[in-house]
Amino acid sequence: MPGVTRKYVVPGELIVDGKYRLGANVYANQDKVYSTRVGLAEISRGEVRVIPLSGVYIPRVDDFVIGKITDYSAFAWEVDIASCFLAFLPAQSVFGRDYSPAQDSMLDRFKVGDLIAAKIAAFDRTRDPLVSVSGPGLGLINKGEIVKIMSTKVPRLIGKKGSMIKTVEAGTGCRLSIGQNGLIVVMGPPEGIAKALETIRLIEQEAHTADLTQKVEALLAESGGA
Amino acid sequence: MAIGKKPIVVEQIRKTRMAEFLSKGRRLSGRGLLDYRPIKIETGLIEKASGSAKVSIGNTQVIAGVKVEMGTPFPDTPDQGLLIVNTEVLPISSRNAEPGPPSEDAIELARVVDRGIRESKMIDLKKLCLLPGKKVLAVFIDVSVLDIDGNLFDTISYACTAALATAKIRKYDVANEEVKATEEMVPLPIRTTPISVTMARIEDVLIVDPDLEEEALMDARLTLASDHDDNICAGQKGCPGGFTVEQIMQARDTALVKGKENRDLLKREIGLA
Numbered sequence: 001m002p003g004v005t006r007k008y009v010v011p012g013e014l015i016v017d018g019k020y021r022l023g024a025n026v027y028a029n030q031d032k033v034y035s036t037r038v039g040l041a042e043i044s045r046g047e048v049r050v051i052p053l054s055g056v057y058i059p060r061v062d063d064f065v066i067g068k069i070t071d072y073s074a075f076a077w078e079v080d081i082a083s084c085f086l087a088f089l090p091a092q093s094v095f096g097r098d099y100s101p102a103q104d105s106m107l108d109r110f111k112v113g114d115l116i117a118a119k120i121a122a123f124d125r126t127r128d129p130l131v132s133v134s135g136p137g138l139g140l141i142n143k144g145e146i147v148k149i150m151s152t153k154v155p156r157l158i159g160k161k162g163s164m165i166k167t168v169e170a171g172t173g174c175r176l177s178i179g180q181n182g183l184i185v186v187m188g189p190p191e192g193i194a195k196a197l198e199t200i201r202l203i204e205q206e207a208h209t210a211d212l213t214q215k216v217e218a219l220l221a222e223s224g225g226a
Numbered sequence: 227m228a229i230g231k232k233p234i235v236v237e238q239i240r241k242t243r244m245a246e247f248l249s250k251g252r253r254l255s256g257r258g259l260l261d262y263r264p265i266k267i268e269t270g271l272i273e274k275a276s277g278s279a280k281v282s283i284g285n286t287q288v289i290a291g292v293k294v295e296m297g298t299p300f301p302d303t304p305d306q307g308l309l310i311v312n313t314e315v316l317p318i319s320s321r322n323a324e325p326g327p328p329s330e331d332a333i334e335l336a337r338v339v340d341r342g343i344r345e346s347k348m349i350d351l352k353k354l355c356l357l358p359g360k361k362v363l364a365v366f367i368d369v370s371v372l373d374i375d376g377n378l379f380d381t382i383s384y385a386c387t388a389a390l391a392t393a394k395i396r397k398y399d400v401a402n403e404e405v406k407a408t409e410e411m412v413p414l415p416i417r418t419t420p421i422s423v424t425m426a427r428i429e430d431v432l433i434v435d436p437d438l439e440e441e442a443l444m445d446a447r448l449t450l451a452s453d454h455d456d457n458i459c460a461g462q463k464g465c466p467g468g469f470t471v472e473q474i475m476q477a478r479d480t481a482l483v484k485g486k487e488n489r490d491l492l493k494r495e496i497g498l499a
Contacts, residue, residue, distance in 0.1 A: 070235045080235070113238040146237055 004044040009035040015050070016043055023049025039152075040208055053208060057083040057151035057181040059129040063120045066141070066179035067131060069110045074101040077110055079118065079131055082148060082181045087129045089118065094133060115141040115185065117177060141177070144187035147197055149204040151182035156207040157200065164203070164216065171220030172196040195220070234322060234442040241443060248431045255437060260480060262435045265488065267384065267495040269392040277393025277414075279496075281385040284437060285375035290367055290385035292393045294414075296405070297364035299355065307354020308364035311340035313371065313382060320374040336369070338462040339383045339422070342451035343367075346420035346459040349390065353415035356398055356405045363395070365414070376437035379449045379462075383422040384488070388496050391416055419498075420459060421489045422451040423481040427469060432476055434484055448474075450481035454489065458482075 009015055015026065015033045022028055025037045026048050035041055039052040059065070059081065067079035067087060079087040092099045094109055110116065116131075117138050123129035133139045149157065157178060158165055165176055174188030174196045186196045199219055206212055236244075244254050251259060263284030272278035275291035282288075297308055313336040317325045343349065354363040367386050371378060397410040426436035426444035436444055445467030451460040458478060463469070469477070 068235060068237055111238070113235050113241065115237050115239060141239070143239060145243070146239060 004042060006043075007041050008039070009041045009050060010038050011036055015041045015048055019046075021047040023047050025050035025052060051155075051208075052152045054150055055152050057081065059083060059085060059087070059120045059123045060180070061120050061123055063180040064178075065118055065120060065131065065181040066146075066177065066183035066185060067116050067118055067181075069112055069114045069116065071112060072106055072110070074106075077106070079116065081118075081129070081131070081179075082151070082183055083129075085123075085129050087118075087120075087131045089116070089131050089133065093121070093130075110140065115146060117141055117179070117185075137177075141185050144177075144185040145193050145197065147184050147186065147200055149182045149184065149200060151180065153204045153207040154178060154180055154182055156212060157184070157203050159213075164213070167213070167216060167220070168196060168199050171217075172199065234438060236439055236442045240439065244439070244443060245429065248428055248433075251431075253433065254439070259431065259433045260484065262484065262488065263437070265384070265491060267388050267492060269388050269496050275389075275393075276395050277389040277391075279385045279388035279392065280372075281381050281388060282373075283377055283381045283384075283435060285373055286377055286381045287373040288369055288371050288378070288381050288385045290369045290382070290389040292389045292414075293366045293368070294393070294395045295364050295366065296356075296361055299359060299362040303351075304359035305355045306351040307349070307362040309340070309344055309349060309351065309367075310364065311336045311343065311367045311369070311386065313339070313369040315371045315374070318373075319371045323371075323374065334462070334464070335371075335378055335382055338379055338449055338460070339369075339386055341460040341462070342383055342420045342422050343386060343390070344460075346418055346451060346453040346457075348387070348416060348418055348420050348453075350415040350417050356400050357403060361405055363398070365390070374438065376439075376441045377424050377435045379424045380422050380435065380488075383420070383451065384492055387419060387421070388492060390414055391419065391498060392496050418453040418455070419489050419493060420451050420453050421485040421492065422449050422460075423484045423488070424449045425477050425480060427467060427473065432473060432480070434480060448477050450477060450485075452482055452485040456482050456486075 013035050015035055017032050026033050033048045035050045037050050037052040039050045041050045065081050067081040069077050070080045071078040075091050077089040079089050081087045095104045118131040118133050121130045121132035172192040172195045174186050174192040177185040186193050247254055266282045269279045271280055272291050276294050277292035280289045315323050315332045317323050369382050393414050394411040397408045397412045399406045425432055425434050425448050427446040428444050447464035449462045450458055452458050
């Protein structure tokens, strides 16, 4: 991209000196912009941001995530969303406002160990995040292969306007559900799944390199020939 | 197994896939039913300990240290040295492990490993006696679990064995009811190399070296330790499920075959073979 400068930074390292808009993972002190993470700093069109190389998933409202039901109480399911926060799925959001623990059986909907596609409904860092399964494409996931990557690599796996997903899906014949928390469900024929998992691993390992798309296309072409 | 406060929950779709794979004689990780993950053994890492070893089986990693001190024998065994195994599951080892008093499962680890070493008579405890009824040598083995990915029993057992086999202690001279430490360093009185093999039963399939996911799904667990003459010298069964007689026999054979393989590997790694 023209007009973009990139460099690797560590926390506290001066990225740039001057008037810039502050993006993610940076802070400024008297017009000097510093990084708060280990990662790749990007300066483009007056904005400075750092793309971290590693880190856990921090929920954001409206994020699409994949979670695992780990427990339930009378009023909510506990959902592991591969974050430092444990999410909750309130029974009311599944059964409706008139949910009553006496009449509705929570086990009819989700059991411990079930995977769900969900959306972060509310989160403000003071309380545990709430998730919701109401919406198109959300709810129980009952087939496919689950794979976990670092959540910071998810943007590279998706690509610009979903270009990387499309490349992988076209190359393997699989469908990918990618949660922002780094959990991915791959559905499709067994050989396709194996290839897709290999490709996802490659993307995770090489996410910060410049010629990622070529590498992925090369790997996918290999399978076509074999 | 729950090392921490909460049990590990395995996704339903992984469970289904694992059952599918096992029925075809394969495992999710791509290993064969009776294959161990790569075993790595390093010894002599802790300078101040008499002996030490860091062992990893796959992603599971533990470090063990041996310390030898003077002590008084137990009244019922006045002519034997002491052997004390202690394990600690560090909070960094898993997101489920927490600081505080050890859980039941963490205590079981030390007991089973202790039993393997004691009952195989790996160390000749009588040779650790200096003055019968008064002074003996006490061998302390302290194990820290660094990383948990299943099969802690074998990992800890190999670490303890490797640390003991490479330990060097001060030679003591006994004369006129007096014990004097000399400058000379000698190895511990080692008689054999016990090796434990842990097997898990999932449905009707017996697998060795279960990883974390397999441990969460296993119906029953069996750890068998054997010495270099192929004697089974210690065992521990875990989990609520049971074994049929045939499965126990199969487990015994597996324990001896895999035990020999791992004993040879361990001896090679610590330079004894």
